Amino acid sequence: MKIYNSYTDQLEDFIPKHPGKVGMYVCGPTVYNFIHIGNARPVVFFDTVRRYFESKGFDVTYASNFTDVDDKIIQKAFEENIPELELSRFYIDAFLKDIASLNCKTDYIQPKVTEYMQHIIDYIQALIDKEYAYIIEGDVYFRVSKLKDYGALSNRDIDELISGSRVNVNELKENPLDFTLWKKTSEGINFDSQFSEGRPGWHTECVAMIDDIFGEEIDIHGGGTDLKFPHHENEIAQSKVIHNHRVAKYWMHNGRLSMKDVKMSKSIGNVILVKDFEYKMPLRYFLLSTHYRSPLNYSEESFLMYVKEFEKLENTYKSVFFKLDIEDAFDDNKEIQNEEILLTINDFNENMDNDFNTANAITALQALLKFVNQNIRKPNNLEILNEAYLALKYMMDILGLVVSISRIKKEDRAIYKEWQSARKSKDFSTADGLRKTLVEKGVL
RNA sequence: GGACCCUUAGCCAAGUGGUAAGGCACGGGACUGCAACUCCCCCACCGCCGGUUCAAAUCCGGCAGGGUCCUCCA
Secondary structure (H helix, E strand, O other), X not given: OEEEEOOOOEEEEOOOOOOOEEEEEEOOOEOOOOOEOOOHHHHHHHHHHHHHHHHOOOEEEEEEOEEOOOHHHHHHHHHHOOOHHHHHHHHHHHHHHXXXXXXXXXXXXXXXXXHOHHHHHHHHHHHHHOOOEEEEOOEEEEOHHHOOOOOOOOOOOHHHHHHHOXXXXXXXXXXXXXXXXXXXXXXXXXXXOOOOOEEEOOOHHHHHHHHHHOOOOEEEEEEEHHHHHHHHHHHHHHHHHHHOOOOEEEEEEEOOXXXXXXXXXXOOOOXXXXXXXXXXXXXXXXHHOOOOOOOEEEOHHHHHHHHHHHHHHHHHHHHHHHHHHHOOOOOOOOOOOOHHHHHHHHHHHHHHHEOOOHHHHHHHHHHHHHHHHHHOOOOOOHHHHHHHHHHHHHHHHHHOOOOOOOOOOHHHHHHHHHXXXXXXXXXXXXXXXXXXXXXXXXXX
């Protein structure tokens, strides 16, 4: 299994730290708003990564944080005249609801900044003790210049960064690149610490949480490419000082989603919120249809294709499910023997093994759909259909695509058979009536 | 201004040296009592110009267009 490691910028064999186990962490949202479909890309993708690892039998520990202390949260809470924590709690719930609607698992470890304050403060203190951080008037900054290989992840050179810097120079800092670990403030929600009354900068939380949850270098750290610098670079800087490792062995960065070629972001305002978006499963399908490292462009025209493609998946899944159900021919424990199906599964797995190439994995899925549709009208084919159904379910489970359909009741099965015989005897008025009944019952 | 990336058919999208996967749309067939679904066939000299090589969409250089980061943003 190969993963593109953005730390080394190359495809590498995945070797877990502990055989059979995977520890992964993905940067989560700052909860001050509903998420848009661009926000959903990393969530859906890394959920798929998790699903694939689990399908291969790995014991996956998956953590993703909620940043519930932040200037934007404070501002929004002030605007709405409610406590910060009430606001963040509301948007955490909304987030979990939204990602659940995209069939992302929500049973992962969800650390929050407010619950990690002491860890964060201790972490900052440890940096100070090692003289990689300094306090000025209650603020605490990380001393970037003291670290030799700062910039290794994002391939940046400290000198170039300084010369190209357009950051407003904070006179208090030793160096313009030094980043804030703790900010003294009396505005909004704040916390007591030995440095001052204030709140933490956003770069320490992830690394303090990872330290507490995993206690060692993790296997995979994920997030959007926009977080590579400075956020992930800063995580690494702090971790190098405290633990002498780079947080994660494999760094994975997903490309961004843009809107008609303009980056979708809350500040531009060109957003489609997940909660308002009608096509949940097609959205998941769409997000996985392009390789995760490539940028993805949303337009109504191209999205409609994915709506159609998902409909086809839905139709095919339902038809094979129905066929097996009506014949009472489900066998979940059947071993797949059909060569064509096995080759397709193999193709699917090889592509997933190759840096989670979901675009090509979906191609394998499409081949399977064609196989099902080619075989579904052939007689005496239930064994093969059952195998194809199991393969279909396997792929859909990994991609996290669901089609809702339930088993047929006995009485409905009888009606269905009546309908079929009425058709056979060309009694079309009876047949149409029976079909109508079945449609009303939701069987067809 | 600096660093980096991308450009494949009408649209989306794989492919990283050996001669262009797949999907959607279009067109042509088939199946069908009607409808829906479905199946088969058809559909590309890989932004432009040069170079390296027996061989390039794939490597190198230039040009054009688009993007990301350097600043809050997944």
